[in-house]
Amino acid sequence: MLGRNFPYFNSVGGFYSRENSRRQPGTGYTSKVRVRDKYHIVGFISSGTYGRVYKAVGRNGQGGEFAIKKFKPDKEGDIIQYTGLSQSAIREMALCSELDHANVVQLAEIILEDKCIFMVFEYTEHDLLQIIHHHTQPQRHPIPAAMVRSILFQLLNGLLYLHTNWVLHRDLKPANILVTSSGAIRIGDLGLARLFYKPLNSLFSGDKVVVTIWYRAPELLMGSRHYTPAVDLWAVGCIFAELLSLRPIFKGEEAKMDSKKTVPFQRNQMMKIIDIMGLPHRDNWPGIVHMPEYSQLQSLAMSRAPNHISRTSNLGSWYQNCLKNGGYSVNSSVGTPGDDGFDLLSRLLDYDPTSRITAKEALEHPYFKNGGPISANCFEGFEGKYPHRRITHDDNDIRSGSLPGTKRSGLPDDSLMSRAAKRMKE
């Protein structure tokens, strides 16, 4: 490969700027490690509000595959400036450096270079979103019950580790649950995670909206200010349901913030939950009357014709339908999560956050206790093959400092160079 032999070219990254030796006195910052000296960028994985993720392999004998998350720098005009890092980037860096558990994403290193942050993670071939999607193609075929059980067990195990260390994840959803090619579950994306041990400010005050709406716990929808690790367990319940039915269980539409930046009551999402779980009331959620959005809930209940709003839970029939449609049964090859699975699901989707099952209790649940050993490889015994993570090569340029459209003076345009280099290779 070109980049390996020719020191001034990265085969995909374009022109290589040598260390600019303008080491200032004082606190002028120059990274001691350069991303492209250590890693060869293979392709682009995904992008989000935080920035972009690239797939990379180690250079210079450092084996292995990596996912490098590059945080988007703030831009002022055309020039990237140091503007102070976001609190979520700080949290993610600090937590990932501290955490060490088989079911939590593994950080290799963090490189701060040319005004950008590069978090280098181990590479994971799959995630639950991709696995669920795969089971809907070309037609729906269920995820084997044993695999669901292993996924859930590992997920709860990672979550127990986070919670015993006072870390709330706050954004659990299938896309954030990573799966290695050997079937290990890793909880990923700690961008919203934070410590909940006696925070200086109440947990509510920092970020007003938390958790992707479909996985958002009812107490958050009801405006709770004192939320707890229970929010993560609600999300696990939603993920459990989605693994079985291959569809989000509560697929609501998010009401956007109005111009005054007040957080609206998420009426539609709450209704999706009520459709299956029934209307929450004092008996199954004693604290509900103290919830800030309680009056909204009452008006929601009033606005519907009495017959159109369920007072009792329909989760049982939802579950039975789900097993039937998925072909889950004792006699089938996919097996069944059975009654224990239903009991665990209903304990995870408990309206009352104070009685909702904890990660520790969930791991002790009969669903895991009964039915034999659980493999640490969720793919064990699974015949099928999941496609590899899709990597594109449109943007292989992890090049520090500049984003498309920002040219640095004195250097050739990197993107042109990289295209030229590719052509040369071909």
Added chain:
Amino acid sequence: MAANYWASTQRKHWLFTRERLAEIRESFKEKDKASHTHFPLPDQRLLNIYFNQQLIKLGKRMSTRQQALATAQVYIKRYYTKNEIRNTNPYLVLTTAFYLACKMEECPQHIRFVVSEARALWPEFIVPDVSKVGECEFSLISEMQAQLIVHHPYRTLSELQPELSLTSDEVALAWSVINDHYLTDLSLLYPPHIIAVMAIIVAVVFKPSSQTAFHGSAAPIAGAMRDGGMNILAALSDKGGAGPPPRIQKLIAWLAESEVDIKAVIESTQELVSLYEVWEQYSEKNCKELLGRMIRSKSLDK
């Protein structure tokens, strides 16, 4: 981890022996003897007192909590185990450590606000340009390898309060002893629970009539503390006898039963004693002048 000191990066990467710390500082000196000769600085502890007072001034105008200031102080200490102070603008490091600690301790302040407040306090040394603090933030995080979660003794103190039935006065005094320990190297030398136990002992054994007498005029207290440390040692080795009053006996019994490293506790008490002794020599003016001269001559503020 976050809740578990024993698995933390603080324990793994930021705990030094006295010898190692001395070695690091000596190596800075070796590398740049000229700077050390031309720019003498006060005793490290006196500098720490000065930095702390500046941090308090900065924090006051933004009503910051003590824990964020404590975290900032730890960041500064860690940073200066990796960088010679004479190559930095300490006012910028201080401002940045404060800015970063506020984010980490969940009381974030906007960078513009922090810079304008810092500039109001130290107009000669802080330029009105947020990118300087942004750049210094990279330097801090990189030198600390993003290991930004700090375990403080305050938490152990509040956990032990009911167990040792400490009065609110004792807790308040122990709290201020913990505040003071950031003025020494102790947070780089011992785990937070050792410091908390030390602070409790100081608070219970010395129980000064008024807390205000504690800072500054420390010599008599320092003497009393030295004797007190000995008393505890004596009491621990001689569990019979008439011994100290019941309250202290209870503490001693707890200490004997717990597996707290008594030697470390005594050593940290002594460290605190010597802080109070050296405090006598503290002069804000002197610190300010020496730092100012260094920064200006070396153009560290540019």
